[in-house]
Structures are given as C-alpha cells and as structure tokens.
Amino acid sequence: HLPFDKFLGAKRHHTEEAVRVSSSAAHPKEVPLKMTVVHGLIAGFGFGAYATVLTFILAPQVPGVIYSPLPGLVFGIGTMVMQVVIGAAFGSMLRKMSLTEDDIKYVGNSTAGKTLYYGGWAFAIIGIIVILLPSISDLGISTGINIPNLDAINVGFILVIFVVGIIGAWSIFSSYREIKELRSTILKKAEESKG
Known part of the structure; x- marks a missing residue:
C-alpha cells in the first residue's frame, strides 16, 4: 500500500515491527x-x-x-x-463484539478511509467511462418514482449502491478483521515477553 498518511503530515506510518499504527496514534x-x-x-x-x-x-x-x-x-x-x-x-x-473504544475508533476511521479511497476511485473510473461513452448515462430502468435521481436505476444509482453497499460493507468487515488480527498479535507478543 501507499503511505498517503506520510504525505499528509503523519509523524509515523508503521511501528518498528511494521505493525499498523492506529489513525489516532499517527495523527495525534x-x-x-x-x-x-x-x-x-x-x-x-x-x-x-x-x-x-x-x-x-x-x-x-x-x-x-x-x-x-x-x-x-x-x-x-x-x-x-x-x-x-x-x-x-x-x-x-x-x-x-468486545471491542474497546480505541478499537471502535480504529474500525470507524479505517472504514471511512477505505470507503472514501476506493469509492473515489470507483467514481473516477465511472466518470472517465461516461466521458468516453456518454450514451451509457442515458441507459436505465424506470422506477416510476417522479423524483430526480430516484426516477431510474442507472449508472449513477448503481455506482452509489456499489460504493455505499459493497465497498462500505467490505470496509467494515476488513477493518474489523484487521483490528482482531492486531489485537491477537499484540497479545502474542505480550505472552512471549512474559515467557
């Protein structure tokens, strides 16, 4: 992965052991x-x-x-x-699910970051495709709802559902898995240092 947080002024990205630093620790x-x-x-x-x-x-x-x-x-x-x-x-x-307050902050920050990052890429890619093939934006299935932006299932609607639904859900689950792995690594190191 790219250390964008370093470019944005974070003091550190990884600890000496290359364990992921929580967002709150990197950005105090x-x-x-x-x-x-x-x-x-x-x-x-x-x-x-x-x-x-x-x-x-x-x-x-x-x-x-x-x-x-x-x-x-x-x-x-x-x-x-x-x-x-x-x-x-x-x-x-x-x-x-027995997460601490810091764990929940990590999951929230990580989920938001991943959703914005990958969602931004999805919007950029679809935007380029629509610029190159403008007729795609005219395709859609009418919903019968007479409200702009909800009147058809089209590229924009599918993109929002994809970003919020699929990328958002993946971000939550992967962030939760990351914090569980991080906690187990910390517990193993603590047990090794005691023994």
Whole structure:
C-alpha cells in the first residue's frame, strides 16, 4: 500500500515491527470543530444528487423566500439524526463484539478511509467511462418514482449502491478483521515477553 498518511503530515506510518499504527496514534491532533463546520458547509451547499434536488426542486416550491432554507435545514437535521442513529447502532454492535473504544475508533476511521479511497476511485473510473461513452448515462430502468435521481436505476444509482453497499460493507468487515488480527498479535507478543 501507499503511505498517503506520510504525505499528509503523519509523524509515523508503521511501528518498528511494521505493525499498523492506529489513525489516532499517527495523527495525534483532534479534528478541530471548525473543520467539521467547513465540511458540513461544503457538503450542504454542494451539487450532489440530493443537494441538487433541494436547491432546484424543493426550495423554489416553498411559499416564500423566508422559508427557502427549510428544505435544506430539514434534510441536514435528518441526515445528522440518521448518522447518530446508525453510528450508535454500529458502535453498540462493536461493543457487543468486545471491542474497546480505541478499537471502535480504529474500525470507524479505517472504514471511512477505505470507503472514501476506493469509492473515489470507483467514481473516477465511472466518470472517465461516461466521458468516453456518454450514451451509457442515458441507459436505465424506470422506477416510476417522479423524483430526480430516484426516477431510474442507472449508472449513477448503481455506482452509489456499489460504493455505499459493497465497498462500505467490505470496509467494515476488513477493518474489523484487521483490528482482531492486531489485537491477537499484540497479545502474542505480550505472552512471549512474559515467557
């Protein structure tokens, strides 16, 4: 693998024994609150599938200019609530699998990193294919739902399901397996040093 964390300013990538260093150990500083706000603003005012629906379809249909922020506000609150609920469910599930808080942080960071990295590659590759063969973006199976971006099962829909579903699930399972292997390696080394 490529040590991208070194290029991004991490102090170390592996320990002397070449055991994977947790993200929190490699990047000791906490993410500042202002960066989460910046990320939220970029995501909230972006032109992704749902932001486009909010900006160009829902917001213009409200009764007055004063109400125009409401669709975005409700969407943002709903997204936040779902992230809290799903995050709590995963955290609870990992706790029941006897992972420590640091282990759960590792699984979360590793899952997010893998999903963003491999998902980014998937989006880039499909983007290049669509640029080279634009007719692909016109193919799709109608769902009968009269909402933009949900009206057909097409390349974009399949790509999102692939990234979130397949790459996301693989990332969770591989991160869990990594932390279990790391814990067993640490336990073996501790037992060897005692004996």
